[in-house]
Each structure stands twice: as structure tokens, then as C-alpha cells.
Amino acid sequence: METPETPDSELVSRTQAGDARAFDELVVRFSTRLYGLVYNMTASHEDTNDLLQEIFAKAYRSIKGFQGKSAFYTWMHTIAVNMTINFLKKRNRRKTMSLDDVDSGILNDPDFINATSHGDPSQDANLVELQKKLNESLLKLSHQHRAVVTMFDIQGMPHAEIAKILKISEGTVRSRLFYAHRQLQNHLQEFMKH
């Protein structure tokens, strides 16, 4: 395995020259971050796993065409967002996703419980309701709005980076965020008082 200091660009050049191990290192480097992006857009661990495999396979096949005009990080995220949006369009045509399909793994996560618990039993009981409502609200957003919210609010990316990934202006990113937040506010009003 490579040292963490090896820049992405060097690993990309080596992959382009036929070194498959260099790409393995890129997979390790990006899988956690891209998992978060895809999962928060699909709300399903199973779909995320399949989709993430396809995203890396697509990146590997197309890496010879990557010319380094943008950062590899941006390029990978663009592939991931586009493939996830296409997947969601197909999934919407197949069926309307039931909330029972939404993962509830977060409820067993001690970090999440610590972050939200205030020692008040009634408030702790609201965790189930909060997570359900949070996912429900996100699923009600359009794919484009959900992508922006995921990257900005959940992943903490700056506006400029999101604009590059989605190939839109920063102004459009801000207006999509504003609209999405207003939608979410309507759905999550009862939890925002706490």
C-alpha cells in the first residue's frame, strides 16, 4: 500500500500507465467519503454498496480520459453524483420507496445517541421519530436538491466545490440550498425547537 502522502495525481498517472494497485489505493482513499455521499442520497446501505462498486468500476474504465483539468476528487464526485441521480430516477420508475426500506442503523450508533441524547427519556424516545422524519424529509426533496444538501450539510463541502462537481454556478448552489432548507424546515419544525 502507498503512504498517505502520495498525491492523488501521482496515483492517477500510475493507474493511467497500467498500475492497478495505484487505483486500489484511490479506492481505499475515496470509498468512505463517497459512501457517505451515495448513502445519504439513496437512504439504503444495500443500494449504496452496489452503486459504489459501479462508480469505481466506471472511474477505472474512464481514467485514461481524465486530463487533470479538475482535481481527481472533483472528478470522482461528479461521476458518483451523476450515477446516483440516474440510479434514483430508475428506482423511482420501478417503485415508490417505502420508509420501511430506509435504514435504521443509526439508532444503534453510540455516537449518534451521545450526540442527540440529553438524559431526558421522553427526548430519547423521539430519536426513532427524528431519524424517520429526517430520512422522510430528505426523500421528499428532488434529486438535485438532495445532492446539494448532502454535500453541503452532511459532508461539509464548500459552495465552490459543489458548484464544480455539479457544473453549476455558486449562485445556483445557494438558491438550491435555500429552497431545500425551507422545504426541510416545514417537515422538521417540531424537532428544531429542541
Add this chain to the structure above:
Amino acid sequence: MEHNESISKLLRLKRYEQPRPDYFEDFLAEFQLRQRAEVIHRPFWNIAWDRFSSFFAPLPSPRLFAAATFAATVIATGLTLNWSRQEAVTPPATWNLSTAAQMKLGSDQRAFTTSKKRVSSVHYVLPPRPTGYASAHSF
């Protein structure tokens, strides 16, 4: 347009939603397995399309890619049409006098048939009576 801080705070809770800890260790192994399987079972048209796309990949924009594809299609169509027209006028391989005579005869017959059709379609109008009163057989 200022973003809503309380909404952002609530959404940040979703950062805690992670798969089981050993998931990412297995992920790379699964990726490598799938890659190998793909190399073996990948259909021919899929490989061909990838190569075609990567051939045009250095083009700076999708518009240019579309233009290049369109130009290639037009040229290919033009060449095909030109080739098929040339093939239609090419003389037969066993070219001799009898063939030439047959071809000449054939073309004459066609001309004759055409002229016959033209003749039969002509309509003559005869004058009702001779224009002069003098008899044709006068002694």
C-alpha cells in the same frame, strides 16, 4: 441567501450513519473480484463502446464529440452511397462482342417499344373533303 443553521445542525446528525466497521476492508476485495469477473464476462459491444468513447475522450467538449460523430456518420454514408452507385454501372466481368450486341439489341428493342407506344398514341385528323372541286381523274 443565508442557510438555515438549525436545519444544518440537524442534518449533520446523518454523518453518524456509517456501515459496520469492517465494511471498508471488504469493499476493496469485493471490487477486485467484480473487476476480474467483468473482464471475463463483459460483452463485446460493451468493450467496443468503451474503446470508441475513450478514442474521442481527449476532445474538450461533448458538443465537439457529437460533431465528430455526426461528421464520421455523414462521411461513412457518403462513401457507401458512392460505392453502391459505382457498382451499378460497372460492366459485367465477361465482356465480349456478343454481350455488347445483346446490350445494343436490348436498348434498340426498348427504343422501338417506346416509339411504338408514342406512334399509337398520335392522333391524326383527316380533312373531311378535298379542298378543290375539280375531279382527281379528269380526262
